[in-house]
Amino acid sequence: MTVGVDQSRRNFFRGKRPSEKSALRLPWLKSQQSLYDNCTQCTECISACETQIIKKGDGGFPQIDFSLGECTFCQKCVAACHEDVFSDDLSQAPWHIETTVKSSCLAQNQIMCQSCQDSCDTQAISFQYLKSSVPQMRINQDDCTGCGACVSVCPQAAIEIKLLDTSTITIGD
Missing domain, CATH: 3.30.70 (Alpha-Beta Plaits)
Structure with a gap:
């Protein structure tokens, strides 16, 4: 046992x-x-x-x-x-994750930065013009594989990938 x-x-x-x-x-x-x-x-x-x-x-x-x-x-x-x-x-899918962006993101603070988008092979990260003068990041969770390429290139360490609650998820027994 x-x-x-x-x-x-x-x-x-x-x-x-x-x-x-x-x-x-x-x-x-x-x-x-x-x-x-x-x-x-x-x-x-x-x-x-x-x-x-x-x-x-x-x-x-x-x-x-x-x-x-x-x-x-x-x-x-x-x-x-x-x-x-x-x-x-x-x-x-390799894991069930959610990618989030913290308030320290340069784009959220009106500073032009798109390094995360440039590193995203699946194009899950895009930037859209909203009411602000600097485009704001959007993450398509369905397209995000959780590879983490965006995490290491972020100058503010503002991107976080976290595991979703796996108590409700079963992966092949």
Whole structure:
């Protein structure tokens, strides 16, 4: 019998509040809990990552750090892992995310900047003229893959990609 890791208890003892941002884990995970239950923290996925955005996070579990670059969805982390943490159906979306923009965005502060749009291969980010003189960013969540290319190029670190509540999402058992 395996005993799962209760992250809320672990975070309590580390002094983290429940409202703090949770780590973005690897793409195509069956669930966060499957990672905690089955990951041996061998770092094979970290070594296999072609863009080196996978880092050791809390408790030694791998997590994505988009400030270092973008995910190319090469699936090398999946191939390198010998444990039962990834979905069997890699044709599904790699993760269920939401991309948000903080108020520190230069465009929201009337300063011309479109570096995020230039880095977005899926063209999920566009800029529209509204009542202001500087075009304002719009993110099409349906087109956003969550690759993180926009995060590392943002001069204000104003773009955040966060995992949606996975308690209602099941990815291939």
